[in-house]
Amino acid sequence: MKKKSVTLLGFVMILMLSMSLSACGSSGGSDDSASSGGGTDTTGTSSGGSTGSGTELSGKITFLTNRTDMIGKEYDDYVKRFNEKYPNIKVEFEGSQTDYNQQAKVRMAGDELPDVMFIPTIPNSDLPKYFAPLDDLGLDDKITFKDFRSYEGKVYGITTGNSTSGIVYNKKAFADAGITEIPKTWDEFLAACEKLKQKGIVPLASNFKDKWPLNNWVYDLPRLIENNADFPNAKLNTDTPFTMDNGYGKAFSLIRELNEKGYLEKDINSTNWEQSKKDVASGKFAMYFLGNWVINQVVGAGTTSDNVGFFPLPYDNSGTLRAALSPDFFYAVSKNSKNVDAAKAFVKWMIEDSGYEDFAGFIPPLKDKESKLAQLKEFQATGVELQEGTPDDATVTDILNKAQIDLPAMVQEFVLAKDPQSVLDKWNKAWAKAKKDLGK
Structure with a gap:
């Protein structure tokens, strides 16, 4: 995949012009006869992608979701509207109460996948083992990434929406602390944090304990600092x-510096x-470093x-501002689902008709939105x-898994260590051994 740096306006223009945001390549055909119950049109659509009545599809499907806050609320409304088109499909939601990625992998290992889910961090080469191709939905030329x-x-997964990472902030908290301009350098950002701290406002909510909110620090930021979207794959060239x-x-x-200066939560x-969402909304906490998806939640x-603003994290003093553009979770359909057709219909409806991307604060997954x-x-x-962003090389994923390297867990260890260099040494050793053991 070729690295691209574009302005946000340019990105929107790209969407409007229906140009691809991800690497160009042939989507190929989809021979689903083995996995989708005979290779019929799985969504009640014609080959041109026009929707049918949906009355011919029926069955019960379960969707494993990380959005437990939407169960019994927005999801109920989605099902009501979905059933106007597909009255004979029953949709149930199962909420992931813990680490979604880990729970999904456990389910995969036990061959107990729900009908619809988000793809966890597995190599793309493993996708056919678990999921049904989605090329027959008529969306290949319409979707981003x-x-x-x-x-x-x-295609085995379709993004639920896209995000760019940055500082989501409470404007009143900034005003109360006397911050009149958005920081454009790291030193200015630290100065703003100090003003907030002196005012009794927690500068940044890290949600350190939960681990996953640290993702931007370990996946997005290293690429930006190196100005190389493919930087994570460069690990293959070194021990x-x-x-x-x-x-x-x-x-x-x-x-680590933010924590040492007392700019994160008192007890991380x-x-x-x-x-934390309530605390940022109230102004008790001032900022998040997360994707635009969290704005509507705040x-x-x-x-x-x-009262909620958004600006790029100025991670150095160069004055140049960069931010990552990344897909969020990808919808997928279990190839062993008893109702693959119904599950695919639900995924397509979620992409085209649900409006989830607006509710979640995402940049839409469809190019023309x-x-x-x-x-x-x-x-x-x-x-x-x-x-x-670019996907990790499958070999990188294999080595990371073999070495049991969890980057968010690594940064937790790094931040709390008396000697952070020892943390890097420890995981470099694990990486080198796994790389050698796998003959890479």
């Missing part, structure tokens, strides 16, 4: 991929994700949209460059 979860020309002077060490050191080992936790999120205009006005 089409090749991200594809294998041998077939010491984690050093203080490369993207990993520099990114890890930034959050007892943070609470759901409570608003929903007790504030108004015009424009984001309705007002905060992206503020983000765009900074002149930020968006760097499109």
Whole structure:
């Protein structure tokens, strides 16, 4: 995949012009006869993709979701509207109460997959083992990041929406602390944090204990610091991929510095994700470093949209602002589902008709849709460059798994260690051994 850096305005234009955001490539045909119950049109559509009545499809499907907050609320409305088109399909939701990625992998190992789920971190080469191709939905030419979860020309996952990472902040908290301008350098960002701290406001909610909220620090930021979207795959060329002077060490050191200066939660080992949204909404906490998807969740936790802003994290003092453009979770359908056709119909409906991307604050997964999120205009006005992410090389994933390297867990260890270099040494050793054992 070729690295791209574009302005957010350019990104929206790309969507409107229906140009591909991900690497170009053939989607290939889809021969689903083995996995979708005979190779029939799985969504009640014609070969041209026009929707049918849906009355011929029936069955019960289960969707494993990380959005437990939507069960009994928005999801109920989705099912009601979905059933207007597909009255004979019953949809049930199963919420992941723990680490979604880990829970999904456990389910995969036990061959107990739900009908619809999000793809966990597995190599693309493993996708055909678990999931049905989705090329017959008529969406291949319409979706962004089409090749991200594809294998041998077939699409197995469709992004729920796209995000760019940055600082989501409470405007009133900034004003109360006397911050009148958005920080454009790391030193300015630290100065803003100090003003917030002196005002009794927690500068940044890290949700350190929950681990997954650290993802941007370990997946997005190292690429941005190196100005190389493919930087994570460069690990293949070395036995010491984690050093203080490369993207990993520099990114890890930034959050370590914030903790050392008292700019994170008072006790980072007892943070609470759901409570943090209320705290950012109220102004008790000032900022998140997360994707634009969290903006609507902060608003929903007790504030108004015009009190929530969004700007790129200035991770150095160069004055150049970059942010990652990444897909979020990818919908997938279990190839062993008893109702593959019904499950595929639900995925297509979620992409085209649910409006989930607006509720979740995502940049839409369909190229011809424009984001309705007002905060992206503020983000765009900074002149930020968006760097499109690339998927990890399958060999990188194999080595990481063999070495049992969990990057968010690594940054937790790095931040708390008396000697952070020893943490890098430990995992470099594990990486080198796994790389050698696998003959890579």
